[in-house]
Amino acid sequence: MDWIFFGEISLAGLAMGGLYSLIALGFVIIYKATRVINFAIGEIMMFAAYLFLAFAGGMELSAWIALPLAVIGGSLLGGVIEKTMIRPMLGESPISVVMVTIGIASILVGLVEFIWTADPQLLPSFLPREPVFIGPLYLAPKIAYGFLIGAALLIIYLLYFRFSRGGVALRATASDQAAAYSMGINVRRVFNMAWVFGSLAASLAGVLVAATGGLSPQFGIIGLSVLVVVIVGGLDSILGALIAGVFIGWLETVAGAYLGGEYRMPATFLVLAVILVIRPYGLFGTHEIERV
Amino acid sequence: MFRNILNKGRRLAGLGSLVAALTVATPAMAQDKEPIVFGGSIPLSGVFAFAGIHIHAGLTDYTDWINSEGGINGHPVKYVMEDTAYEVDRSVAAFKKISGSESPATYYGDSTGFMKAIASELNSQGDTLMSGASFATALTDNEQYPYQFIPGPNYSQMFGIILEYIADQGKDGDMPTVAFVYSDTEFGKDPIENGKARAAELGIEVVEDIVTKPGSVDVSAEVLKLRRVRPDFVVFHGYVLSPINEFMVQMRQMGLDTQFMGTFWSSDKLIIDKMGADADGYMGVMPYNYYDSEESGPMLDALRAQAEKSDPEADYRPTGYMQAWFNAMVWTEVIKRTLDADKELTGDNMAEALASIKDWDTGGIIGIPVTVRDMSFPVGRIWRVNAEKGRYEPVSDWIHLD
Numbered sequence: 001m002d003w004i005f006f007g008e009i010s011l012a013g014l015a016m017g018g019l020y021s022l023i024a025l026g027f028v029i030i031y032k033a034t035r036v037i038n039f040a041i042g043e044i045m046m047f048a049a050y051l052f053l054a055f056a057g058g059m060e061l062s063a064w065i066a067l068p069l070a071v072i073g074g075s076l077l078g079g080v081i082e083k084t085m086i087r088p089m090l091g092e093s094p095i096s097v098v099m100v101t102i103g104i105a106s107i108l109v110g111l112v113e114f115i116w117t118a119d120p121q122l123l124p125s126f127l128p129r130e131p132v133f134i135g136p137l138y139l140a141p142k143i144a145y146g147f148l149i150g151a152a153l154l155i156i157y158l159l160y161f162r163f164s165r166g167g168v169a170l171r172a173t174a175s176d177q178a179a180a181y182s183m184g185i186n187v188r189r190v191f192n193m194a195w196v197f198g199s200l201a202a203s204l205a206g207v208l209v210a211a212t213g214g215l216s217p218q219f220g221i222i223g224l225s226v227l228v229v230v231i232v233g234g235l236d237s238i239l240g241a242l243i244a245g246v247f248i249g250w251l252e253t254v255a256g257a258y259l260g261g262e263y264r265m266p267a268t269f270l271v272l273a274v275i276l277v278i279r280p281y282g283l284f285g286t287h288e289i290e291r292v
Numbered sequence: 293m294f295r296n297i298l299n300k301g302r303r304l305a306g307l308g309s310l311v312a313a314l315t316v317a318t319p320a321m322a323q324d325k326e327p328i329v330f331g332g333s334i335p336l337s338g339v340f341a342f343a344g345i346h347i348h349a350g351l352t353d354y355t356d357w358i359n360s361e362g363g364i365n366g367h368p369v370k371y372v373m374e375d376t377a378y379e380v381d382r383s384v385a386a387f388k389k390i391s392g393s394e395s396p397a398t399y400y401g402d403s404t405g406f407m408k409a410i411a412s413e414l415n416s417q418g419d420t421l422m423s424g425a426s427f428a429t430a431l432t433d434n435e436q437y438p439y440q441f442i443p444g445p446n447y448s449q450m451f452g453i454i455l456e457y458i459a460d461q462g463k464d465g466d467m468p469t470v471a472f473v474y475s476d477t478e479f480g481k482d483p484i485e486n487g488k489a490r491a492a493e494l495g496i497e498v499v500e501d502i503v504t505k506p507g508s509v510d511v512s513a514e515v516l517k518l519r520r521v522r523p524d525f526v527v528f529h530g531y532v533l534s535p536i537n538e539f540m541v542q543m544r545q546m547g548l549d550t551q552f553m554g555t556f557w558s559s560d561k562l563i564i565d566k567m568g569a570d571a572d573g574y575m576g577v578m579p580y581n582y583y584d585s586e587e588s589g590p591m592l593d594a595l596r597a598q599a600e601k602s603d604p605e606a607d608y609r610p611t612g613y614m615q616a617w618f619n620a621m622v623w624t625e626v627i628k629r630t631l632d633a634d635k636e637l638t639g640d641n642m643a644e645a646l647a648s649i650k651d652w653d654t655g656g657i658i659g660i661p662v663t664v665r666d667m668s669f670p671v672g673r674i675w676r677v678n679a680e681k682g683r684y685e686p687v688s689d690w691i692h693l694d
Contacts, residue, residue, distance in 0.1 A: 120532050
């Protein structure tokens with residue numbers, strides 16, 4: 001066994017898993033607060049990445065200005081979607097709301113093709129390009145720095161949800177909407193806030209992942225593959241999203257390295273199948289979740 | 293962005309009016325002879341739209357050009373197409389609609405999936421010859437696909453040309469090593485087994501083969517695998533852009549002096565436009581001259597003149613355009629040979645005419661005379677990116693596989 005190789009592969013997998021966690025967080029925040037599974041999260045990621053391309057590439061702004069602008073743009077998009085398309089669906093069946101999110105995803109793909117064409121794109125390079133070594137272990141710089149940026153946002157989120165009034169309101173609404181409403185919490189505002197925060201996490205992940213793997217109108221499919229992470233972790237568990245994201249990222253990479261690239265997805269789906277049999281609500285999810 | 297929207301709108305309007313104009317105007321041009329119909333399932337939207345738009349432009353421009361030259365033996369040409377979004381079911385529906393109403397002599401298929409799916413219907417109808425975007429090795433099986441051909445080398449033949457080039461780089465009996473990197477799709481896997489067999493024949497060691505999932509987000513682990521075996525060449529197949537860029541950049545960051553190569557759809561100028569200086573040295577196998585190459589010839593000059601006429605603002609035409617134009621050239625040659633032999637335009641007669649193509653001068657589209665073998669044109673050349681000049685330059689002679 002070449003332990004150096006295993007260590008390098010594991011590091012790459014864990015770092016990529018960190019970005020999966022960020023995307024999964026986008027799913028979980030929205031589901032936790034509103035009980036809506038947002039199938040358009042991948043397309044929101046994609047839209048934010050295209051915004052970055054427009055700001056940093058087309059308008060030639062500094063990447064460090066373009067990045068927050070793109071992320072804010074993506075989060076605003078989430079807020080607008082909630083207000084104009086999801087809120088009117090309140091009271092409708094979960095399946096109907098899910099179908100709306102799938103429709104939104106298609107609209108976003110069409111919009112992106114119309115504005116930016118269907119050509120594959122590369123984002124302007126903005127992360128350091130010098131190889132990163134942790135001891136003797138090599139780590140691709142884009143993955144390393146992408147992980148650090150993502151981890152910073154995760155920490156900010158965890159602190160916000162733990163200590164801020166908004167975070168308390170969100171957690172209260174997630175626990176019991178009626179009780180939260182009776183205690184004076186503006187539940188509608190919390191719903192909107194959840195979409196904004198969820199889209200913000202996904203948007204940052206979108207830019208970081210696109211900076212590594214390129215961008216096209218089909219980029220949003222990554223969001224769907226992260227659904228495995230969310231189900232394994234538990235649909236309404238932020239901790240579950242973080243742990244499952246890192247684990248699935250690691251597993252996928254190790255399986256790909258030792259068994260071949262065609263085994264990446266089967267390996268993760270095997271874990272999904274086992275988890276669904278043992279704990280249908282996910283590793284850290286709430287038991288009474290009704291699955292779609 | 294606003295300008296982009298306007299340009300896009302203008303282009304769509306232009307395409308629409310062009311299609312409408314062709315549909316309306318062709319009967320007026322028909323003189324006294326029946327029009328010959330070129331049909332097409334074209335992916336103007338969806339995952340392959342980046343190429344489909346240029347394929348459509350190539351077929352449209354060729355049709356305009358051939359009609360300005362008097363058509364085919366006096367028959368005007370009519371190009372009829374439907375957008376398929378690169379979906380097999382929509383492509384099949386488009387074929388049925390067009391073949392039901394227009395009886396196309398030739399047809400452009402947008403994918404291997406569609407061309408395989410439609411084969412039995414094509415065989416039973418027996419009146420249409422088909423080629424298209426696919427270079428799949430399987431489609432050169434004459435028994436199963438007697439009315440379909442490849443407008444260039446198939447993917448296995450492309451690997452053959454690449455491997456011949458690599459073998460030529462061996463010095464003092466020291467043969468270079470190679471790694472194959474391909475996507476986990478039918479497209480990606482197509483030439484791998486044949487490629488390995490050909491490499492063994494040439495004495496080239498395939499030190500690693502790496503399959504990546506489609507839409508791969510990170511290839512760091514795969515790059516680490518390549519670092520262990522340090523191949524002299526990496527051949528990519530089944531990609532358009534990503535993750536080729538990541539492999540190249542990361543392997544160079546590691547200090548490896550590996551050279552990188554790709555097949556047809558991985559050898560567009562898009563790679564230079566998007567990667568910039570990082571694309572320098574990347575090589576591709578291409579059966580046609582690039583639009584901006586220094587080569588010339590009567591047909592290549594005609595293509596450039598027609599392209600300039602149809603869209604003066606676009607200063608370059610991608611490989612999809614060249615490929616579509618060449619498809620239509622072959623259709624024309626086949627139809628002409630069939631009519632000259634005083635035969636009906638049936639699938640059998642056109643397939644026979646295709647097989648008779650020997651030492652055919654393509655007027656500069658391909659740099660040497662070409663001969664059809666197993667319903668394909670097994671010819672190509674290795675081109676290398678000169679990032680400073682922003683274009684591919686030839687680094688080998690034309691290689692015609694026997």
